[in-house]
Structure formats: C-alpha cells, structure tokens
Amino acid sequence: MTTLPSKKGIFTASVLQNRGMGAQFFRLSLELEKRANAFFCAASAGQFVEIDVSQLALPVEKLIPENLADSSQRNILLRRPFSFADIDSSNDCTIIEILYCVLGPATLRMKTLKTGDTVNLIGPLGNGFTIPEEKKSAILVAGGMGAPPLIHLAKVLKKQHQDIEITAFVGAKTKNDLAFFDIKTDKLKKKPDITLHQFAKHNIKTFISTDDGSAGFKGFVTEMLKNRLGENKPAGAETIIYACGPEAMLSATAALSGEFKIPCQVSLERLMACGIGLCQSCAVKCKDKNGGDVYKLCCKDGPVFWADEVIWE
Amino acid sequence: MTTLPSKKGIFTASVLQNRGMGAQFFRLSLELEKRANAFFCAASAGQFVEIDVSQLALPVEKLIPENLADSSQRNILLRRPFSFADIDSSNDCTIIEILYCVLGPATLRMKTLKTGDTVNLIGPLGNGFTIPEEKKSAILVAGGMGAPPLIHLAKVLKKQHQDIEITAFVGAKTKNDLAFFDIKTDKLKKKPDITLHQFAKHNIKTFISTDDGSAGFKGFVTEMLKNRLGENKPAGAETIIYACGPEAMLSATAALSGEFKIPCQVSLERLMACGIGLCQSCAVKCKDKNGGDVYKLCCKDGPVFWADEVIWE
Amino acid sequence: MKNKNIDLTVNLGTLKLINPLITASGTCGYADELDDFMDINQLGGFITKSITLNPRLGNDVPRIVETDSGMLNAIGLANIGVEKFVQEKVPLMERYKTPFFVNIAGQTIDEYVAVAEKLAQCKRLAGLELNISCPNVKKGGITFGTDPALVRQITGEVKKVVNDKLLIVKLTPNVTDISEIARAAVDSGADILSLINTFTAMVIDIETKKPVLANRTGGLSGPAIKPIAVYLVNKVYNEVAKSAGVPLVAGGGVRNASDAIEFIIAGAAAVTIGTGSFVNPDCAVKIIDGIEKYCLRHNITAVAELIGCLK
Amino acid sequence: MKNKNIDLTVNLGTLKLINPLITASGTCGYADELDDFMDINQLGGFITKSITLNPRLGNDVPRIVETDSGMLNAIGLANIGVEKFVQEKVPLMERYKTPFFVNIAGQTIDEYVAVAEKLAQCKRLAGLELNISCPNVKKGGITFGTDPALVRQITGEVKKVVNDKLLIVKLTPNVTDISEIARAAVDSGADILSLINTFTAMVIDIETKKPVLANRTGGLSGPAIKPIAVYLVNKVYNEVAKSAGVPLVAGGGVRNASDAIEFIIAGAAAVTIGTGSFVNPDCAVKIIDGIEKYCLRHNITAVAELIGCLK
Ligand SMILES: Cc1cc2nc3c(=O)[nH]c(=O)nc-3n(C[C@H](O)[C@H](O)[C@H](O)COP(=O)(O)OP(=O)(O)OC[C@H]3O[C@@H](n4cnc5c(N)ncnc54)[C@H](O)[C@@H]3O)c2cc1C
Ligand SMILES: Cc1cc2nc3c(=O)[nH]c(=O)nc-3n(C[C@H](O)[C@H](O)[C@H](O)COP(=O)(O)OP(=O)(O)OC[C@H]3O[C@@H](n4cnc5c(N)ncnc54)[C@H](O)[C@@H]3O)c2cc1C
Numbered sequence A, B: 001m002t003t004l005p006s007k008k009g010i011f012t013a014s015v016l017q018n019r020g021m022g023a024q025f026f027r028l029s030l031e032l033e034k035r036a037n038a039f040f041c042a043a044s045a046g047q048f049v050e051i052d053v054s055q056l057a058l059p060v061e062k063l064i065p066e067n068l069a070d071s072s073q074r075n076i077l078l079r080r081p082f083s084f085a086d087i088d089s090s091n092d093c094t095i096i097e098i099l100y101c102v103l104g105p106a107t108l109r110m111k112t113l114k115t116g117d118t119v120n121l122i123g124p125l126g127n128g129f130t131i132p133e134e135k136k137s138a139i140l141v142a143g144g145m146g147a148p149p150l151i152h153l154a155k156v157l158k159k160q161h162q163d164i165e166i167t168a169f170v171g172a173k174t175k176n177d178l179a180f181f182d183i184k185t186d187k188l189k190k191k192p193d194i195t196l197h198q199f200a201k202h203n204i205k206t207f208i209s210t211d212d213g214s215a216g217f218k219g220f221v222t223e224m225l226k227n228r229l230g231e232n233k234p235a236g237a238e239t240i241i242y243a244c245g246p247e248a249m250l251s252a253t254a255a256l257s258g259e260f261k262i263p264c265q266v267s268l269e270r271l272m273a274c275g276i277g278l279c280q281s282c283a284v285k286c287k288d289k290n291g292g293d294v295y296k297l298c299c300k301d302g303p304v305f306w307a308d309e310v311i312w313e
Numbered sequence C, D: 001m002k003n004k005n006i007d008l009t010v011n012l013g014t015l016k017l018i019n020p021l022i023t024a025s026g027t028c029g030y031a032d033e034l035d036d037f038m039d040i041n042q043l044g045g046f047i048t049k050s051i052t053l054n055p056r057l058g059n060d061v062p063r064i065v066e067t068d069s070g071m072l073n074a075i076g077l078a079n080i081g082v083e084k085f086v087q088e089k090v091p092l093m094e095r096y097k098t099p100f101f102v103n104i105a106g107q108t109i110d111e112y113v114a115v116a117e118k119l120a121q122c123k124r125l126a127g128l129e130l131n132i133s134c135p136n137v138k139k140g141g142i143t144f145g146t147d148p149a150l151v152r153q154i155t156g157e158v159k160k161v162v163n164d165k166l167l168i169v170k171l172t173p174n175v176t177d178i179s180e181i182a183r184a185a186v187d188s189g190a191d192i193l194s195l196i197n198t199f200t201a202m203v204i205d206i207e208t209k210k211p212v213l214a215n216r217t218g219g220l221s222g223p224a225i226k227p228i229a230v231y232l233v234n235k236v237y238n239e240v241a242k243s244a245g246v247p248l249v250a251g252g253g254v255r256n257a258s259d260a261i262e263f264i265i266a267g268a269a270a271v272t273i274g275t276g277s278f279v280n281p282d283c284a285v286k287i288i289d290g291i292e293k294y295c296l297r298h299n300i301t302a303v304a305e306l307i308g309c310l311k
C-alpha cells in the first residue's frame, strides 16, 4: 500500500477500560506511555498492534466457556494482533480502542484485564487503508469480526473528506454476533436498513445482514452488497470499497469489485508469529508484476491489500 | 508417623485475604468449598496442600524483583506445596491460612491473588506432627521459612495440652527475614528474648537469632538452642523438639536431639511433582528396620519425620 | 454424563478396554495410590511404575525440576523389586476390574527375562510393558531402545516367557527413525507398541553452575513435548502399526480431552496420562467424559472410528 | 550499564565477536528488519534466513501454530534466492559493523555448493551456516543432517568453495546420536557447529481432523525445547567440540539472560535467539545487559571463562 509506515516500537499501555459488549465481545481502551505518542500520531486506520497477553490470568473456571476449556490450558507464547477500532493520538497522549472477540486462550485472558492493569504492545504495525482524494463515495463491508478497523476508517474518512458519502454493509452469523456495534435492541426489526450507532454517529447509512435472518437481510453480506450494487451501479472512478472479515467474504467482495469495476481494499488476517516481518508466517499469495505468484507478508506489506493483487483460492 | 492420614481431595478455595508482611512475605487466607469440611476437619499441624497457581497473572513488570525477572517468564506446570499456618475447620466452614515467601515464579504469581479470587488445591496431604500425651514441655525450632507449620503447631499444642510448656527458637538470616512474625519493630532490641506476636499470644517464650545479629542472638538458631539445652538440660522423656527449616538446620537440630537425648520431629521439604505419592520425586533417605537405606516419600510418609529415622547427609 | 449410544471401547490386541484411557508408567504408583481421586474401575487400563528384579533405591534428590510447560524427572527406576511387588501389590489389584499392565526394566536382557517370567505367573495381570527407553539409568535402559538389533533380541526373549500375556514395547523418542525401532519390536513379537517415553534433557542452575538434578540429566515430559509425540505417533501408525495391525498406546503431555483425541486421530488406540495426573489427579476420568462429549458433538458412535482417521 | 571491566568478547574460530549474542536463522529477516527495535551493531553476530539457489515461495499457510511454550513453523525456506540476496541484501549489511553469516540450504549437494560459491565472493560476509537440518522441505534438508556419510560429503564439498569464510554446520536434534553427526561435520571441515534446529512435530485440529499446518508437520521451537537443547549442547561439547577446539553456536528457547548463560555454561561460545525475538524483538540486547550483570555479580571478568564450565 502507499501509506508510509510509521516507525514501530515496544510500549507499555495501561488499561483505561475493558468493557463487555454481550457475552464474548469486549471493548478495551488503552493509554500508551508518553514515549509512544511520536510513533502513533501518524497511525492510520487498518494498522494494528501486537499485544503480549502471556502473563495475564485466566478467568475463573466457571467463567470459561465449555468449548474453550481445553484450549484455555495452553500457555501463551506469542503476541496477538489487534486492529485499532479507534485511536486518539496527540503530543500529550495516545489512546487506542480495541474491539475483540473471545475465541481462544489469549482473548480469554484479555477478559481479565482491569482498569489500571498494564500490558505490553508493539506498534503501530503494517499498512492501513489508503484514502484516495478523488473518491466521492465509499462502501464499507464488514463481516463477522471484521468491523473494528472499518469503524475506525469511517471516522477518519468523515474527518478527512467531509462530503464523502459512506454506506456500510455489515454481516454476521446471527443478531448476537453483531455485538461490536452498540445497536439499540428495540431497533432490531427485521428490515435491512437498521442504523448502527458507531456508523450512525457519522451519518453513515448501514445495511445489516445475518445468515439466519435474525436481524436485517437474511443471507451473506456480499449477497446484499451485490443486490445494492446491481440497483445503484455506482461509478468505479468515484467509488471505493473497503472490506474486512472472513477470507471467503473478502474473496466474494473482491469478485464483486471486479464485476462492478469498483476498486477495493481488503484487510486480511493471518496467524502471525512476529507481526514485524521476521518470520514469514503470514504469507499472502499475490500476483507479481510479471503475472507470477509472489508471497507478500500480511504483517508488513498488509494487512490491507488491493483486492486485485491478491490471489484468492 | 502415627497420625492417621485423612482422605484427600481436590477443592476450590476462595481468597479471603492476601496480605503482604514486608516485601516478600504474605499471608493468604482461603475459604474452602463446603465439600472440603469433611476432609479437613481432622487435618493436623504439619500437613499441607498443593495449590495450582498456573493460571494466575504475573505482577506487572516493575513489581517483579530483579532477581526473579528471568525465572518469572517460566510458565507454571506443577502445583506447589504449602503448609497450613493455621486451619479452622468445622462442619460449616474450613478456613486455612498460608504464610508464604516470594521465591520464584509460582509464589510471585500468588502475590496477585485478591479477595474473591479462587484457586484450586489438593489436600490435606501428608502426615503432620504427633503430639505424645506424656510430654511436659515442647521446644519449637524454626529456621527461615520454616515457621508456618510451627505457628500452627503452637496453637494446637496449647489447645490440646493446656499445661505444656513451650519454648520457641526462631532463626533467620536478618531481622527482615523474620517477617512471617508480626513483631512490633520497637521491640526489636538486640537481646535474645524478644517475644513474637504469634507465639506470645499463646504465652510461648521465644528466642530469636539472626545470622547477622540484626535482631536477637547473633548466629545460627541451632547454636542458640545448643546453649540453652546445655544450660537447662531438659529431661528427654518429658520433652520433645519440633523443627522446621532448611535441611542443614534440621540436620544440626537432629544432632542436638541425639546429643541431649530429646526426641525430635522434623518437617522436611522436597521438590514435589505430585504431592500424593505418584511420582517418587520427593524421596527422603531413611534407615530401615535392618539398618539399611530406604527412601521414604516426603509427601506421603512425611513431611514430618522422626529426626533419628532420617539419614542426614 | 454417560451416554449409552456412544461406544467407548477400544481393542488392544485380544483385550477390550472399556475406554481408551490408561495411566502411564511411573506416574500413577503401583495400584491404589489414586483411589482418593478417582474410581480406578473407570480407567481403560493401568500401567504400573517400572519394576526390576531387585529393589532399587533410585537416584539422589533432586529428582525433578520444572521447565516451561514440562518437567524433567530422574527417579532412577526406584521400585520395590518384583518379589515384593508380586506379594504386596498384585493382590491390591484384585479390588479392581481394570486390566493392569506391569512395566518392566532391567540392566541386562537376562534381568528383563527373569522379571517377565515371574510376572507371567500372575493371573491378575493383562500384560507387560517393556521399558527399553528409560533415560535415567546408567546401564541398559535407553541403550536397548535405540538399537534395532537389541530391540529385536530383547523383545524376542521376553516374548518367549510371557505366555498369554500381552507384550507392549515402549519406544523412546530419542532416535533418528522411530519406525525402524517400531518395526524391530513388531517383527520380534510385540503385540502392542507404546510411545513416547521422555526426551533426555538438562537444566543447569546458573548460580551453582551445576545441573539441577542429582542425576545431571532427566527425562522431559508434559505438554511441552506433545506436538513431537503426536508427530511420532502418526509416523509409527502410518509406517508400521497400521499395516501390521498392531495397536498403539500413546501419549506425551496429555492433560485434557482435546489432547487425547489428537492422539487417537493420529493413530493411538489408547491414550496414556502421565504428568497430567500430577497436576490433576482426576484428569483421566474427566477426559473420558470429554471424549464422550466430543463423539456426541461429531456424531461418532464408536470412539474406535476415530483411531488414525487423520485426513 | 556498560561496565568496562567485563570482557564480553568470545571467539568463533578466527573471528572475535563483541559479545556472544547471535540472531538465529529465519527469525531475524535478512539484515535490517530489526532496526526499529535495536541497534544491530550491538549484536555479536547475525545469521540470515536460509538462502537457496533459486527463489522459493515457501509453503502454503498456515505456516505456524502455537503450542505450549513453543510454536511449530513450516515456512518452507521461503526466500528471495541467492542472486537477489547478493544484489539487494548484502549491500544493506554495509551499514553495520556486525559479522554476518548467511544460512544456506538446498535440495542437492550441488545446489549447496553453488550457493556457497556465490556467497564466498561477498567480502561483507563472515561466514556461511550450512542448514542440513530443516524439517520443512520435502527433499534434501533433514535427510542430509541425519546421515553421517552425507554430512561428511556435503561439509567437505562446501568447505572446498568457501575460501576464507567460516563454515558453520547446523545440526538437527532429530537423531539418535548427535555427537556422531557433529564428529562427521568437524572431521570434514566445519569450523563451527551450531545447534539446535527444530524438532519435527505436528498439531492436529480435532474439529477438522486435519493437521493445522498446510505442510502437515513443522518444526518445534521455543522455551518448550530448551532443556533438550541444553543437554544436546553439553553432550556435543563434551564428546566432540571441546577436544576438537571447535566452538559451538547454540540455542533453542532462549528468551532471557539466564537462558543464554545456561547454554554458555553447557558449552556454547555464542548463543542464538530465535523464537524469543518474535515475542520481544529487543530481547538480544537486553540479554547482553543481563549477562554483564551476571558476570559482575559472580566476579567473572570475561564471559569466555564461562564457556563449558559446567561442574
Ligand atoms: C492484522 C490483524 C488484526 C486483527 N484485529 C482483530 C481485532 O480488532 N479484533 C479481534 O477480535 N481480533 C482481531 N484479530 C484476530 C485476533 O488476533 C485473534 O482472534 C486472536 O489472536 C485469537 O487468539 P486466541 O489465543 O484467543 O485464539 P486462538 O486459539 O489463537 O484462535 C482461535 C481461533 O481463531 C483462529 N485465528 C486466530 N488468529 C487468527 C488470525 N490471525 N487469522 C485467522 N484466524 C485466526 C484460530 O485458527 C482459531 O480457530 C486480528 C488479526 C490480525 C492478523
Ligand atoms: C511440605 C512443604 C510445605 C511447604 N510449606 C511452605 C510454606 O508454608 N510457606 C512457604 O513459603 N513455602 C513453603 N514450602 C515451599 C514452597 O513450596 C516453595 O517455596 C514454592 O514451591 C516455590 O515455588 P516458586 O515457583 O515460587 O519458586 P521455585 O522457582 O520453584 O523455587 C525457588 C527456590 O526455592 C527452592 N525450592 C522450591 N521448592 C522447594 C522445596 N519444596 N524444597 C526445597 N527447596 C525448594 C528452589 O530450588 C529454588 O531455589 C513448602 C514446601 C513443602 C515441600
């Protein structure tokens, strides 16, 4: 991508708040040590941090979901990557917000973080979304856990391009899996134009889908997106798609981007051992200039890629 | 030993209090789940529990002493043994007190326990001190970290034999290493008859020694004990010595027990993988009936042994 | 939690176990040490501490040291000797219905044979496990298990005296090609193979500049070694056991149902719990429960279907 | 924290390192990747990712999986190939004073020789490290490192073309007797031995019943393997390196100064940091500090005194 990567560093951060949003979703606010301000002030949406959670406690046994009971016994060695869902950095102070979902031993331990605790993190890492000047409208496509960087991106887009028109498409398995969003439950009628708080505050029109139809459109978010693109036929030169979510969803979004000739950036996820380009564990198969295959690194060359440079399998 | 071992079990316990006593000494009060009452109501002084601390958090980096910084990174696998410093068990409720010293990764993690947290433990384990009916006086000898089971024993002795005369000899490297005891610091004059709170409340006369002379007698606790035994010449039939502390101190105490013909029980420590007789890691070399060598198990046959059955090396 | 629809039995040669959970040698005592924590009858099988011809005191202490997600042990085959074992411990086994296997060790082939002969007389025993892989004794032990010719010889000689008892040969992971050793054991009469024993390892106390263990080296066990064990089990299953129809008793670092299922999928007919019992002495029975739940969730009616089903 | 009284230098053959800390191959990139986290000039030495004759894409993802106190990797020697390496990466090294070693790998002996020949021309390089122990490639790799005859042949052939460059041979732990392999390498011209590479291992996803890694198996590294590595280093030191006067570059699971000192006491002249850098990219420089403090505390004036001082 074209954004200039900022210098990376290792920092301690203190927990301002770690608040549950439903059973398995959490919002973690971290204040970084002062030394970090110079590193994070130019951080962009789509970048991420690697957090060391190896020394955190597990929740007590009865608070561990049954499906994680066995894997929770595993000791943590490696750091874990998390995107910014928001960042507020000035000369005085850097605060980052992380939205996370409890999926395994590391995120389970993160649940036990309390205000005043400290964690160690490396960042800012990778390359974020680029925001081309000429675009008049942006389409955000968030699948499952893919929302956090797009919530951040929405805020940045609105700040940098006040006139840009943003539409968001948000998909999840069920209504409960939309928990990253502060949806007022009374608004959860089964119609596809519910407004989510995080996007609503930026005046972003939001379309929701769930696989089981428990909220919004019933089906995949990319089906809903395809329907809308078919109806509206936005001009490729003026429009850009930003997507984050499961690989299958990104691949389908990339296909739509090709079909409707709208440029698209995707944020990919890989298992990462280092997050800083040392280990090559996070390979993403891409096309090189000569049409051959090349592996790029998700942590260093990504996590944001142009949809058409990735080889989708 | 002759006490009948009570049945063992695995229990959860909730932390009532975890209070620092000086920089590296802590007092942990645990309330066991109700199911434990039947197991612990007959527990004796000198028995112990094995606590699982593998899932506790490390203290934040700046609270980790420099000499433990490296070893603190080690993940904990095995449980850790701790004697009762007190136990209060009825049909309704079992509360145990543990006095511990921060020495390595496990005890460092224990520091982070807070009121309301839960831990998992196995107990009651091993055989405790026996309290022969005919004795008129008991001598307690505590070296360094050996105090906890003797504090418990003092209470039990006083309860079961109101007339028994108890004298305590307490040794440590320096004044600061006496921190298991609530000594009023203003009482810490350099004379060898300071009364320690835990013993004082049972009317036990206490003699203190420190290797550096920073409190009480300057020298080893066993030197001080030898002097007193030489002066007082207590009758072996009426007297018993109970000792707990570093192996070298126990060995010297055992020698005095032989020299002055006073029976002596010692509580030994070993690295223990299981605490329940499965692994044979905790071997204690003893004399068998035929004068040969035999290894007994510290966790099952001990931790309390008669001083004259142990082969001191 | 018992669900009648799920068949947890597995076959070890001619023996049918009620479930695939077995205690590993040296980590569960001789017979009744775990009584306070579980009903031994709930186990698929039980393998005792190594027994030698004469009693052995074992090594000096420290005999263990904790490492990251593991531990070293150098117990040195401390045991009461076969005679006392037959007199005092075998009768204890009558209390249970569980099949018992006695792990045997020695310094010479003759010693192995002598121990095996004595134990072959005990009706109560289902079989013997040949420990040719203990890293903590000076003679014998490990050297047998790393040389295919010796493995062939010792397995063959012991096989002659065990009568109808099942013969398990326990393999060491400290070799270039474990399949070669496995093949030698199978060719010379092993009914069952068990793996893995511990890895030779050392921890140094940097303050004293001495090894922590009195024996200097010890055997590494526990979760740290699990991924290597899973690989070796799958290798032996694919290269030797499957085609020979020889069941594997396998473990290394198992402490929960997921770990046990990993070994079964890799090719184990039964799973051993060693170090795991030190941390949670009741873990074997919890694991049986967990395997049952997994089968329910995956619509598996018989756990035996899972053996070696790795895709 | 620098203390002029403590001599941290160690000798690797004809080369004097300013301290014993070296990055392990494949865990520190090619040259400048760690710049944001440390001054590379503070390192004793640097060993690059494995380089092959032609560029290699490497394996499919997932290429790693975390295990208890460890991780498996199956990167598959992804690298830019020797030509591009010489053009693009070697010049980057000019920025630093640190001695650079290039780790080389191949499918055939000819390929190793071809890569070595090219690199022998680069003035900037202090030496080559022969990776005959990578468990993650299908041909070559591990098979070379487990057979003494092949080790002799490949070491000898490469030695002929490296001119004055130091030749390190990197040993695999996946063998019955590592000293036999070490001896083969030393006899045929290795100036330095390095150990240990990773253990072949596997993690199975019990939900899909498939190995987690696309390559099915991977190499286990990290703190989990440290006690085995310390044992093997001490064994090679005692049985081969000490008498042959060949220095050892050693590691496996090092993440702090105590770990590094353990390896030095066991016999390592220099210590490698691999997986440790993933967790704390600045850990090498912190370790140097820690070693200095240890020496101060123990009245050791030169870290070289510690090498192999195990009592
Ligand atoms: C650049 C980047 C940004 C991320 N941002 C966020 C975020 O903002 N919020 C959030 O909740 N999560 C985010 N993740 C994912 C997060 O890192 C993982 O959920 C976390 O590492 C899981 O750790 P664990 O130990 O709890 O679970 P694990 O046991 O490690 O994993 C649980 C399950 O998730 C899968 N998984 C774990 N990590 C990844 C990964 N990196 N890619 C694909 N699958 C994976 C595992 O295969 C497993 O099935 C991000 C990942 C990347 C690479
Ligand atoms: C029966 C018994 C009762 C005990 N009661 C108490 C008690 O009441 N209060 C208390 O503070 N401690 C007690 N201990 C010791 C306590 O178990 C250890 O201090 C603790 O396990 C240290 O764990 P760690 O991880 O913090 O340190 P580690 O890193 O495990 O040990 C730190 C240092 O202590 C030594 N050490 C650790 N455990 C033992 C042991 N069992 N025997 C000899 N040396 C050892 C180690 O070799 C090392 O030098 C008892 C031990 C036993 C066997």
Ligand SMILES: Cc1cc2nc3c(=O)[nH]c(=O)nc-3n(C[C@H](O)[C@H](O)[C@H](O)COP(=O)(O)O)c2cc1C
Binding pocket: B273, B279, C024, C025, C026, C027, C049, C050, C073, C075, C077, C103, C131, C134, C170, C196, C197, C198, C220, C221, C222, C223, C225, C251, C252, C253, C254, C272, C273, C274, C275, C276
């Ligand atoms: C303390 C201890 C003692 C052991 N003793 C024996 C033994 O006597 N005979 C034997 O064959 N294996 C012995 N083993 C090896 C175990 O049976 C098992 O093979 C090994 O520990 C790996 O499994 P685990 O990781 O589940 O413990 C012992 C292991 C430990 C930890």
Ligand SMILES: Cc1cc2nc3c(=O)[nH]c(=O)nc-3n(C[C@H](O)[C@H](O)[C@H](O)COP(=O)(O)O)c2cc1C
Binding pocket: A273, A279, D024, D025, D026, D027, D049, D050, D073, D075, D077, D103, D131, D134, D170, D196, D197, D198, D220, D221, D222, D223, D225, D251, D252, D253, D254, D272, D273, D274, D275, D276
């Ligand atoms: C992600 C990764 C990639 C590696 N790549 C190589 C390599 O290309 N060549 C090589 O010789 N060793 C390679 N290794 C092995 C390391 O250099 C080292 O020998 C091993 O990881 C053990 O050390 P550690 O526990 O400190 O990581 C790699 C290790 C890891 C974890």
Ligand code: FES
Binding pocket: A271, A272, A273, A274, A275, A276, A277, A278, A279, A280, A281, A282, A297, A298, A299, A300
């Ligand atoms: S995670 Fe290590 S290179 Fe990307």
Ligand code: FES
Binding pocket: B271, B272, B273, B274, B275, B276, B277, B278, B279, B280, B281, B282, B297, B298, B299, B300
């Ligand atoms: S600690 Fe296991 S037998 Fe004593």
